[in-house]
Amino acid sequence: MKHVPTLFLLLSTLLLAVSVESLPPPLFPDEALPTKSGYLPVKPAPGSSMFYTFYEAQKPTTTLTDTPLLIWLQGGPGCSSMIGNFYELGPWRVVSRATELEPNPGAWNRLFGLLFLDNPIGVGFSIAASKQDIPKNQRQVAEQLYAALVEFIEQNQGFEHRPVYITGESYAGKYVPAIGYYILKEKPNGKVNLKGLAIGNGLTDPVTQIRTHAVNVYYSGLVNAKQREELEKAQEISISLVKAQKWREAADARLELLTLIGNMTGLATLYNTARMIPYRTDLVVDLLNQREAKRVLGVSETMRFEECSDEVEEALRGDVMKSVKFMVEYAVERTNVLLYQGMLDLRDGVVSTEEWMKTMNWSGLGMFLTAERKVWKDGNGDVAGYVQRWGNLSHVAVSGAGHFVPTDKDVNSRDMIESWVLGKGLFGGEDVRQTLTSSVLESKSNRFDSEN
Ligand SMILES: *[C@@H]1O[C@H](CO)[C@@H](O)[C@H](O)[C@H]1NC(C)=O
Numbered sequence: 001m002k003h004v005p006t007l008f009l010l011l012s013t014l015l016l017a018v019s020v021e022s023l024p025p026p027l028f029p030d031e032a033l034p035t036k037s038g039y040l041p042v043k044p045a046p047g048s049s050m051f052y053t054f055y056e057a058q059k060p061t062t063t064l065t066d067t068p069l070l071i072w073l074q075g076g077p078g079c080s081s082m083i084g085n086f087y088e089l090g091p092w093r094v095v096s097r098a099t100e101l102e103p104n105p106g107a108w109n110r111l112f113g114l115l116f117l118d119n120p121i122g123v124g125f126s127i128a129a130s131k132q133d134i135p136k137n138q139r140q141v142a143e144q145l146y147a148a149l150v151e152f153i154e155q156n157q158g159f160e161h162r163p164v165y166i167t168g169e170s171y172a173g174k175y176v177p178a179i180g181y182y183i184l185k186e187k188p189n190g191k192v193n194l195k196g197l198a199i200g201n202g203l204t205d206p207v208t209q210i211r212t213h214a215v216n217v218y219y220s221g222l223v224n225a226k227q228r229e230e231l232e233k234a235q236e237i238s239i240s241l242v243k244a245q246k247w248r249e250a251a252d253a254r255l256e257l258l259t260l261i262g263n264m265t266g267l268a269t270l271y272n273t274a275r276m277i278p279y280r281t282d283l284v285v286d287l288l289n290q291r292e293a294k295r296v297l298g299v300s301e302t303m304r305f306e307e308c309s310d311e312v313e314e315a316l317r318g319d320v321m322k323s324v325k326f327m328v329e330y331a332v333e334r335t336n337v338l339l340y341q342g343m344l345d346l347r348d349g350v351v352s353t354e355e356w357m358k359t360m361n362w363s364g365l366g367m368f369l370t371a372e373r374k375v376w377k378d379g380n381g382d383v384a385g386y387v388q389r390w391g392n393l394s395h396v397a398v399s400g401a402g403h404f405v406p407t408d409k410d411v412n413s414r415d416m417i418e419s420w421v422l423g424k425g426l427f428g429g430e431d432v433r434q435t436l437t438s439s440v441l442e443s444k445s446n447r448f449d450s451e452n
């Protein structure tokens with residue numbers, strides 16, 4: 001008789017094992033769960049809150065209280081940072097199937113904490129209490145973002161002094177300078193220990209940038225001379241609307257121009273000339289609309305996840321063509337700025353950024369423009385891109401990547417951001433006029449992970 005309990009235990013264990021085995025594998029394995037996720041109330045918009053996912057550093061090299069914190073902001077206007085999280089730079093991504101998260105070999109949270117914010121309110125899983133609370137300009141975007149960041153830092157003990165780097169892509173070429181400018185100008189002694197701003201394939205100074213489309217596609221062989229003229233006319237329509245301060249019409253005209261380029265070139269996507277199909281951001285939409293995803297991330301099951309919010313796009317349409325170049329000029333005098341672009345992007349690519357960079361009102365511009373553009377080699381000795389740096393300004397052109405640099409070049413993008421934050425490799429060393437001393441420097445390694 002005394003064996004009965006043992007037998008019972010054995011049987012029930014067996015049964016449990018069988019029933020566990022017959023369950024489908026979880027969508028989110030434990031390792032794929034964010035360290036934290038949830039909502040940050042946004043003042044001064046009562047009832048509104050920003051959704052976030054936070055991933056602590058996997059292999060920090062300092063105590064966590066000193067470990068840098070990267071913040072990622074998606075573009076749009078109106079697109080969710082969960083695209084960045086689950087399709088670009090987060091530690092677990094959906095790459096081929098919405099039901100299978102795979103570890104990212106180039107996750108940006110190897111050495112640093114990584115915070116994704118659905119910005120502004122109304123985007124992704126974020127909540128806008130009312131339509132009126134959705135920002136209409138970069139000032140309002142910055143105020144709300146700042147409130148959310150302060151809330152996040154206050155909620156987490158030991159985060160007060162962590163160096164903060166604000167990063168983002170595409171239309172975040174507006175958000176990143178806006179929050180940087182706000183902190184540096186109005187909250188220099190506030191709760192956010194800002195150490196740098198990084199923008200990937202950004203829209204920052206739209207008029208200068210859209211003027212590059214026609215020549216860019218012409219010299220790439222994608223259109224002929226007659227089509228180039230047509231594109232130049234379309235560009236000028238948008239620019240003349242900007243001059244007349246018809247901001248929304250100017251934004252519409254820009255989209256018309258991009259559609260025209262799409263029609264002329266017949267490419268699958270203007271975001272990457274080498275892709276045969278558009279980026280698969282739809283996988284993230286499918287992933288996040290599954291009940292289990294919402295449950296583990298702390299989101300109400302009744303919320304529907306959309307890649308980009310029409311309501312937010314509508315609220316910010318009048319902002320699209322406005323330049324924030326002056327905010328970058330202000331920031332680069334006070335903190336580090338990285339502008340990087342995947343070379344295969346026809347929307348916000350390398351030339352599109354270099355054109356406005358060379359018009360920056362910045363004391364270091366002359367030195368920057370004459371600094372050597374160095375070849376960056378990856379671990380295999382292959383060309384990974386080009387790096388130009390002087391003082392607080394760094395520019396990187398990334399080889400083999402389009403608009404979504406971390407999707408196309410995961411490990412290289414991670415090496416880039418780590419080296420920039422840590423001031424290592426091509427981002428390290430003295431500020432020297434490379435044109436005068438390049439022969440001396442040639443002997444040094446140009447690998448990012450070298451210590452010079
Ligand atoms: C682009 O092509 C579509 C489909 O052929 C057409 O409806 C549209 O008017 C075109 N747009 C422009 C700006 O050329």
Ligand SMILES: *[C@@H]1O[C@H](CO)[C@@H](O)[C@H](O)[C@H]1NC(C)=O
Nearest residue numbers: 332333334335336364391392
């Ligand atoms: C670069 O940023 C630092 C702060 O990190 C600032 O003190 C310095 O003045 C800036 N340098 C230039 C040339 O703008």
Ligand SMILES: *[C@@H]1O[C@H](CO)[C@@H](O)[C@H](O)[C@H]1NC(C)=O
Nearest residue numbers: 326329330333360361362363
């Ligand atoms: C350049 O910036 C300085 C202040 O940083 C300002 O005084 C000057 O007016 C600006 N110049 C132009 C052409 O905007």
